[in-house]
Amino acid sequence: MVLGHESAGTVVEAGAAVATLKVGDRVALEPGYPCRRCRACLGGHYNLCPDMVFAATPPYDGTLAGFWAAPADFCYRLPDAVSLQEGALIEPLAVAVHIARQAQVSPGQSVVVMGAGPVGLLVGAVARAFGATTVVAVDIVPSKLEFATSFAATHTYLSQRVAPEENARNILAEAGLPAGADVVIDASGAEPSIQASLHVVRVGGTYVQGGMGKPDITFPIMALCLKEVTARGSFRYGSGDYKLAIDLVAAGRVDVKRLIDGVVAFKDAEEAFRKVHEGKVIKILIAGPNEKIDGDKLDAAAAPA
Numbered sequence: 001m002v003l004g005h006e007s008a009g010t011v012v013e014a015g016a017a018v019a020t021l022k023v024g025d026r027v028a029l030e031p032g033y034p035c036r037r038c039r040a041c042l043g044g045h046y047n048l049c050p051d052m053v054f055a056a057t058p059p060y061d062g063t064l065a066g067f068w069a070a071p072a073d074f075c076y077r078l079p080d081a082v083s084l085q086e087g088a089l090i091e092p093l094a095v096a097v098h099i100a101r102q103a104q105v106s107p108g109q110s111v112v113v114m115g116a117g118p119v120g121l122l123v124g125a126v127a128r129a130f131g132a133t134t135v136v137a138v139d140i141v142p143s144k145l146e147f148a149t150s151f152a153a154t155h156t157y158l159s160q161r162v163a164p165e166e167n168a169r170n171i172l173a174e175a176g177l178p179a180g181a182d183v184v185i186d187a188s189g190a191e192p193s194i195q196a197s198l199h200v201v202r203v204g205g206t207y208v209q210g211g212m213g214k215p216d217i218t219f220p221i222m223a224l225c226l227k228e229v230t231a232r233g234s235f236r237y238g239s240g241d242y243k244l245a246i247d248l249v250a251a252g253r254v255d256v257k258r259l260i261d262g263v264v265a266f267k268d269a270e271e272a273f274r275k276v277h278e279g280k281v282i283k284i285l286i287a288g289p290n291e292k293i294d295g296d297k298l299d300a301a302a303a304p305a
């Protein structure tokens, strides 16, 4: 199967009925195409469409290819200020935008983000852009927390091998939130993080599950009940999320460039996957097979591993 779902490219051909795009336009590619007719689609939640055709999700091939055919309304023209490389990062940023919208992050709030991988980092940045005044990044890797501090986090906490309640107490002490956090977002999918999340959220607060890990875990449901926590899931992205993600980058509110550790030629794609697997980088872009890498001046179809 062909991999890839975080991509941008240049329009080389447009259908006769396409009025919104022309040859040469640079676009971010939203990689999932819903049926447009089912209850979820018609209800405005096309990300929940049961008949979604999504790149690199069996049986469908992904975008790591020289050419890609897409419906025009799922191609988002990039403003001049946004590079194609940044365009390839719109996909994970749209995931973060959707999570922050599910959490209804609002000005002045405190937000704890469990996990400082790409999505966790981007959720922190979007939360700041939405007006959160306290954003706490939590992870088990010190270097990820260092990066989070320089990116969007106001506070960090290095998770310890202790009970989730104790990690939760430490997080709240570190961030000066004795009453708990307004919003907790799990972007890790890890069971101990999810358990700590329910002890970090304040009475009446909101918890959103963004990360995907084991399908079943032990969950502190009593804390959810006693605190009347609002719990929500978050899956991919829906109406308006891609557009807002591009607007945030164009306005300089989220600097996705900082997540890019380099670009490799298409033939060296394996190297990119290996580096990501080894945890040495956050994102590496893979140039499209029709593009030459010209130092830093790559302006090519590119997809991060």
Ligand SMILES: [Zn+2]
Pocket: 034, 035, 036, 037, 038, 039, 040, 041, 042, 046, 049, 050, 051
């Ligand atoms: Zn549908």
